[in-house]
Amino acid sequence: EAGVAQSPRYKIIEKRQSVAFWCNPISGHATLYWYQQILGQGPKLLIQFQNNGVVDDSQLPKDRFSAERLKGVDSTLKIQPAKLEDSAVYLCASSLNPPGQGAHEQFFGPGTRLTVL
């Protein structure tokens, strides 16, 4: 079974530029998550999709971050314009069970390391 795929693996941009990250979840996983992991911290949830609908985006800085999952499979996360404090690893995860069912195991991709100069 293929895991969660993410691209690019690394990205370096200057502040005020735009950047987009792509995620392909495990086949059949209806729930998709984007996390931000700042160096030295644990991942923090930015947004959660159930199929192509947003379940929770309460922690997403909507003035600069946007995400979509148009066909309920792949997802993109965009930052426009980027700030220095956006430097982090952006992790995508997917799960088979909907929220509230069972152990709700989440499978993580390798992440995209973003450096904003």
Added chain:
Amino acid sequence: GEDVEQSLFLSVREGDSSVINCTYTDSSSTYLYWYKQEPGAGLQLLTYIFSNMDMKQDQRLTVLLNKKDKHLSLRIADTQTGDSAIYFCAEKGDSSYKLIFGSGTRLLVRP
């Protein structure tokens, strides 16, 4: 609010046991998880425990849960150099689908 805390660093000798500790504040937590993160990689789920259990064993891994003290620990028996990584504790509340992660414990295994 929800909070998960871990010690930052643990160093052990190869072959010894490692014990990584975690405390959490959400008394309604239903599941508690241990994830492993190796350099440049995503998080790998090692094990999880349901809140009505107090122990779970899986090969070299033993999870102990003290629900009264809201304390979770991960014991790795016969620690190997390949176990060197950052270990994250996470909890999921009864009314929430979110995973709340600690800041991670960096485990260094010395030969």
